[in-house]
Amino acid sequence: MSLTIDDPQAQALAPAPRQAGASLARRVLARLGNSRWTVPLALLLAWEIGSRVGLVPPRVLAAPSAVLATFWTLLVSGELPSNLLVSLARVATGLGIGVAVGTGLAVVAGLFRRGETLVDPLMQMLRTLPFLALVPLFIVWFGIGEVPKVALIALGAAFPTYLTLFSGIRAIEAKLVEAGRSFGLSRLELITNVVLPGATPSFLVGLRYALGHAWLSLVVAEQINASAGLGYLINNARDFMRTDIIVVCLGVYAVLGLGTDFLVRLLERHLLAWRPTFLER
Amino acid sequence: MASTTAPLPVSSNGVSSPAASGAAVPGDAPRDGNAVRVRGFTRRFGDVTVLRDLDLDIAPGEFVALLGRSGSGKTTLLRTLAGLDAAPADQVSAPAARAVVFQEPRLLPWKRVWRNVTLGLGRGRLKSGLGRVEAATALEEVGLGHRVDAWPATLSGGEAQRAALARALVREPRLLLLDEPFAALDALTRIRMHQLVLSLWRAHRPAVLLVTHDVDEAITLADRVLVLADGRLAVEEKVSLPRPRETGPEFQALRRRLLGHLGVEQAGPRDGAPLSFIPPAAGIRTAWNRAAAVNGHGVPYHGANGAQTNGAQVAGGLS
Numbered sequence: 038m039s040l041t042i043d044d045p046q047a048q049a050l051a052p053a054p055r056q057a058g059a060s061l062a063r064r065v066l067a068r069l070g071n072s073r074w075t076v077p078l079a080l081l082l083a084w085e086i087g088s089r090v091g092l093v094p095p096r097v098l099a100a101p102s103a104v105l106a107t108f109w110t111l112l113v114s115g116e117l118p119s120n121l122l123v124s125l126a127r128v129a130t131g132l133g134i135g136v137a138v139g140t141g142l143a144v145v146a147g148l149f150r151r152g153e154t155l156v157d158p159l160m161q162m163l164r165t166l167p168f169l170a171l172v173p174l175f176i177v178w179f180g181i182g183e184v185p186k187v188a189l190i191a192l193g194a195a196f197p198t199y200l201t202l203f204s205g206i207r208a209i210e211a212k213l214v215e216a217g218r219s220f221g222l223s224r225l226e227l228i229t230n231v232v233l234p235g236a237t238p239s240f241l242v243g244l245r246y247a248l249g250h251a252w253l254s255l256v257v258a259e260q261i262n263a264s265a266g267l268g269y270l271i272n273n274a275r276d277f278m279r280t281d282i283i284v285v286c287l288g289v290y291a292v293l294g295l296g297t298d299f300l301v302r303l304l305e306r307h308l309l310a311w312r313p314t315f316l317e318r
Numbered sequence: 319m320a321s322t323t324a325p326l327p328v329s330s331n332g333v334s335s336p337a338a339s340g341a342a343v344p345g346d347a348p349r350d351g352n353a354v355r356v357r358g359f360t361r362r363f364g365d366v367t368v369l370r371d372l373d374l375d376i377a378p379g380e381f382v383a384l385l386g387r388s389g390s391g392k393t394t395l396l397r398t399l400a401g402l403d404a405a406p407a408d409q410v411s412a413p414a415a416r417a418v419v420f421q422e423p424r425l426l427p428w429k430r431v432w433r434n435v436t437l438g439l440g441r442g443r444l445k446s447g448l449g450r451v452e453a454a455t456a457l458e459e460v461g462l463g464h465r466v467d468a469w470p471a472t473l474s475g476g477e478a479q480r481a482a483l484a485r486a487l488v489r490e491p492r493l494l495l496l497d498e499p500f501a502a503l504d505a506l507t508r509i510r511m512h513q514l515v516l517s518l519w520r521a522h523r524p525a526v527l528l529v530t531h532d533v534d535e536a537i538t539l540a541d542r543v544l545v546l547a548d549g550r551l552a553v554e555e556k557v558s559l560p561r562p563r564e565t566g567p568e569f570q571a572l573r574r575r576l577l578g579h580l581g582v583e584q585a586g587p588r589d590g591a592p593l594s595f596i597p598p599a600a601g602i603r604t605a606w607n608r609a610a611a612v613n614g615h616g617v618p619y620h621g622a623n624g625a626q627t628n629g630a631q632v633a634g635g636l637s
Contacts, residue, residue: 216424219400220417220438220485230437234428311428313471 099281107281108288116270121289123266124255127183131190132251136244138191139198146199147206147236148228157203164196168250169257176261186258193254197246205239206232238312241305248297252290353378353493353525354399359409360549361394368394370549378492379523383530383540387580390546392529393497399527400495416493417486421501423478425470425485432457432466435485456484459521460514476507480514487518494524498531512538516561533576538563543572545579553579 069075081101087093088100095103111117142160145152171192175185209232217231259268267286274282309315354376361369368391376382386392397403399412425434432453439449454466460480470478479499486494496515500508516539519526530536536543537557545553555576559568 212420212422212424213426215402216418216420217426217437219402220489222438226438230429231426234426237428311430311469311471 096278096280099279099284103281104284104288107279108285111270111282111285117285117289120266120270124259124268125293127186127258127266128190128251128255131187131254132194132247134187135191135194135251136198136247139195139243139247140202140240142195143199143202143206147203148232160196160199160203164200168192168196169254172257172261181262185261186255186263189258190251190254193250194247197250198240198243201239201243201246202236205236205243208239209235237308241301241308244304245298245301248301249294252294252297256290352376353380353413354527355411356395356399357409359398359405361391361398361403361405367549369398372550374544374551376493376525376527378525381519381526381528381539381541383528383536383543384546385530385533385536385543385576385580386546388531391549392546395546396495396497396527396529399493413492415489415491416495417489417491418495418497419479419482419486419499421498423470423473423475423482425473425478425481427470429470430466431462431468431470431473431481434470434481435488437485439488452488453484456488457481459487459518460484476503476511479503479511483514483518487522490522491524494519494526496526496528496530498529500535501531508535513562515539533573533580536576537569537572543576545576547579 084093084098085101088095088098088103093100099107108117142156146156146160147153168189172185172189175188179185179188213231213235214227217227222230255266256268259266260272263269263272267289271283271286274280274286306315352375354374356372356374359369359372359374360367372395374395384392384395394403396418398405398410400416400418401412402418425431426437429437432450435453435456436449439452450466454463457463457466457480460483462477462480462484465473465477465481470481473481479502482499500511503511512535515526526540528536528539537559540557543553543555543557544551547553553576555572557563557572559566563569
């Protein structure tokens, strides 16, 4: 492995080659040395070789090829899609509730002095609590069904939404609000025309954090006696030491995280089209 | 041109009625004679009295410039007339059809230029989808017909300020309040904006209150120049020079008097001296002088040259 990585650099630094063939090899290696894919692919290759040779036993980590095969099996059997849907539904519900609550509280605290007095201190205090530490309490309160799972995800999503949107609303330029006022905007119009669009960039940052928290909460929540979902799949696999299934699920988590992040980025492109950063592209 | 001082029936709150009806034919004389009427207005911030027992009348269609040092309360007066700061109706009355152009354009970056222009007009006449057409017409008038759908972030400083002018004009104001709107623009753009403002003023005939630091700008544009000092209007100078106003003995004499009132002592030549010997006073913008420098070099004001010229004038003139 280390050879693969070190070689191109060594080659690139070497003095001019004597023949055309050496020059081509040098160019290929230089290309590899510059590619961001070189290291991950090399690792993957090393992993596969290690598994084949017997250096990495399957009960420690299944070979990439075995993982791929398992992925296909799980996909075709419908086991993966059905459990994935369960997990997605949990995240969607929790995220929906969390973002809605966070947004509502942020708007109240951001727009009204009284609202800030009532809401903000509590939120600032609660946010210092690692929300995942609430799992035992949630189990006591809500049992081990769907409720504690969704509640944990909602809680994880609500805080970043609240914090970023609140500071976004407060960061609106007073001058713009004043200009709006001088052109006869009513209070409601000020909110819809000036305050909320101005706070949208912050909100979208918050939404990304909320998504991150939601996936994290999902993983933790599904450790609580799940009978379906990706977490259930992982727990089951653990009992049978099926590292291949575990790795497949980890991969699915990663893809889900990337996918939702991509969705938020699409949303940003649409909602923040007016920003100079997007205009220059 | 002269300010009317006819006694006025204390029209309850003259703020509401006349223009709200939307008649707003530009230059139409309001019922109570004046566009702006301020009587005995005092404004304090804590212990500091910013405006003291102030009286001011602005006739319909009159162009008034308000000079004053920083912190003299110019902007406070403008904000009061704009309705941004509350004031007792019996002391201050201004038409409801008024619009402000601020020092910064203050366009909402998330609305396209034309949406900025029609901001706040949604409820009334623009409901029927006329908005874009009206906005485009106003933008055409300020020379921005090609940027109707642009995002504000893509406009230059001058363009943004033109858009702000269009936004003010589309309201057909009877009172146009300009709060140092050209201060942040470069010298050439400022001259173009002066011409634009004058032509718009001629076409629409709103009463104008221009708050500025720039004595030359005040003399170039206004019918009447006021100096605010110690919370009162300390000086009133009528400007009867024909427009477009070129520099000349009268211009210079007026300029010197106003600068004196602003506390800028001037040494050097007396009346009738050629312009280039008159120093640009420190802290006071001299768009006009810089323009002279530009013409003198025959090239559009590029950096070091122009700056040097100005520097030399300051060094040579001030003592």
